[in-house]
Amino acid sequence: MIELSAELRWTALWWARYGVLCLGALAFLPGPAKAETLFGLISERNSASVAQAAAQHVERYPKHKLVFRTPRQLAAFSDAAIQAQLTTADTVLVAGVFSEDAARIGRLIDALPASTPFFAVRSASTLGEQSKVGLQGRP
Numbered sequence: 001m002i003e004l005s006a007e008l009r010w011t012a013l014w015w016a017r018y019g020v021l022c023l024g025a026l027a028f029l030p031g032p033a034k035a036e037t038l039f040g041l042i043s044e045r046n047s048a049s050v051a052q053a054a055a056q057h058v059e060r061y062p063k064h065k066l067v068f069r070t071p072r073q074l075a076a077f078s079d080a081a082i083q084a085q086l087t088t089a090d091t092v093l094v095a096g097v098f099s100e101d102a103a104r105i106g107r108l109i110d111a112l113p114a115s116t117p118f119f120a121v122r123s124a125s126t127l128g129e130q131s132k133v134g135l136q137g138r139p
Contacts, residue, residue, distance in 0.1 A: 037065040039089035041105055043096030044070050050095075071101035083108055086116075094120040094127055102127050 042050045047070045054066040067085060074082055086092055086108060094105060102124035109118055109130055120127035 036063075036090045037067065037088060038091050038093060039085055040066070040068040040093040040095065041074065041097055041101075042068050042070060042093075044072060046096055071097060074101070074105070079104075079108060083111060086112055089116065092116060092118045094118075094123050096121075097123045097127065099124070106130060 040050070047068070050068050054068055058064055058066055067089070069085075077085075082105075092109065092112065094102075094109075097105060097120075103126070106124075106126055109127070112118065118131055120131040
């Protein structure tokens, strides 16, 4: 099982509870001393806000790696390439993803190790059902 720092657990819970309503708040979240990777699939609509908040967060916590993609960007990748990005993440976040994009990412999430925390907020209900808000990984 992957052990997440208290700070990243707090960050992930915050995202799970409040979703994309306050994306700019990422810049103010505490960060752990060791490097950790968050992979996020974020709606086109929220991508600019997330990019700005992520840049500010990484400036403050340079050991963190935040990788955000939009569904349009993922459309250019093969499933294998997306799976490679997902498997290198300590935590996976999906926000504002629906329809075919949700179905595709859902299939790929199913292949993740159960120990990888996965959070889906403001997305297709099927992704929400796959989501594991507890931080011990998915069932």
